[in-house]
Amino acid sequence: MTAATTETKTTWELSGEGFEFCNCNPGCTCNFSGFPTSKDNSCKAAVGTRIRTGRCGDVDLSGLDVAALLDWPKAIHDGGGKAVFIVPAAVTDEQLGCLAQIFTGQLGGMPWEILGTTYEVAGVVRAEIEFSGEGTDAGFTIPGVGQARGSTFKNPVTGEPHQAAIVLDDGFIWSRGECGQGTFDVEAEGIHLAFTDTNWIRYEFSWTNSG
């Protein structure tokens, strides 16, 4: 309640590329029907974020690679989630402070203004995030945490690559995502996520709290 009165006017903008691995069936249903298609109706994800250009007030955030492990017990909108953020050693405390404020929604701006209220931050881990691969045959490795690896859908008959994309004109996290299937196994701060051949989406994002 008190936070509402201490509203800050710091503006921020981030754009770049996201790598989302989660425990749903391929195709992120949370973007459509609001309910996860995972076996236990939970939403668990490992997300890598490459910030191409970014700033928060006067702080430059361009070129930062960060990641998060997210664990919601039910659908995202039911809240109660936990998040662990992973940032490389080179990220300054000032930059980290900005990212924390953005991703927990404290500075406003979609999607974090709402999304950031559905989880508590369980911890921040310092580690490098190494992205690799092309298109949907891509992923990331985080030494000491684990890795996430995506692949293109295969045509069930011929075995040839089967490229699929989801376009959401008013999508809340991304507007166009390249879909495939992914396998990930990551662990940090008490969150351990391990799933095989589940949803993986690579997307362009552009978020801001101004305008």
Add this chain to the structure above:
Amino acid sequence: MSTEQATLLPRPAYRRVDADIAVTVVLLVVASVGWWWAATAMDGHAMPGHTMPGMTDGAGASDGMAGMEMAGDVMSSSASAGIAHTTTTLAAFLVAWVAMMAAMMLPAVSPVVGLYRRAVEKGRAAPLPVFLLGYLLVWTVPGIPVYWAWRELAMPLSDGEVWAGRLAAGALLAAAAWQLGPVKAVCLKHCRSPLSFFMQHGGGLRRPVTALRLGLAHGGFCLGCCWLLMVVLVALGTMNLYWMAALAAVIFAEKVTRYGERVAQVTAVALAGLGVFLLIDPTAVASLT
């Protein structure tokens, strides 16, 4: 999941459920008092109403100047008394209607409200009542035509008049068709996905105007989803607790459970079945209300 989390989690969850139940009970009590008030006001009005052709006669007489002059003082006094009475009844009815809509809809919109409430608790959004006000405004406006329908239908329904039965059958069949139509599908999709609703329409939730606008928008999707179910309720007598409970259960299942779209389709079949039954035997409507 650690042990401390296991012991910490259930408590706020229970408290929230308790609060939701308390709110629903209070709304049902408000709705009951409103119904009783409206029904009493209408009964008190019914006797003079039957012997008060003043209003209709007056309207007819206004064609001729002579009629107007003859009606004179008597007419205007009884007409104004009638209007005052109608206003009281309408006010009572709207209180009951809004409370009833809130009681029926709030369980179904609890995921959206919960998400918004979390944003409020973290200081990210304008107070919850602002958002709810927008939502309830959307459901209040239909209460005005419903009031007239309720007054006109109360007696014919309890008498089991054929035309009232056919009207109810028409409402049921129309609702069945709506359940399967594209507008319903779009609205239901918005209602069922609280997160994407806020993402698509949100931003700047701390501004009360934005919160109110979002409440109106969400109420709009909810109305698009459920308005024909409410027409069914009205066609079956408006104040029937069993139908209210049944429709509230359907609305809840459509919006909150995983198989909501399927529930909407099954409901369409049930509505159509009942509609056909009433077409065959319209007088049976008396036993349904």
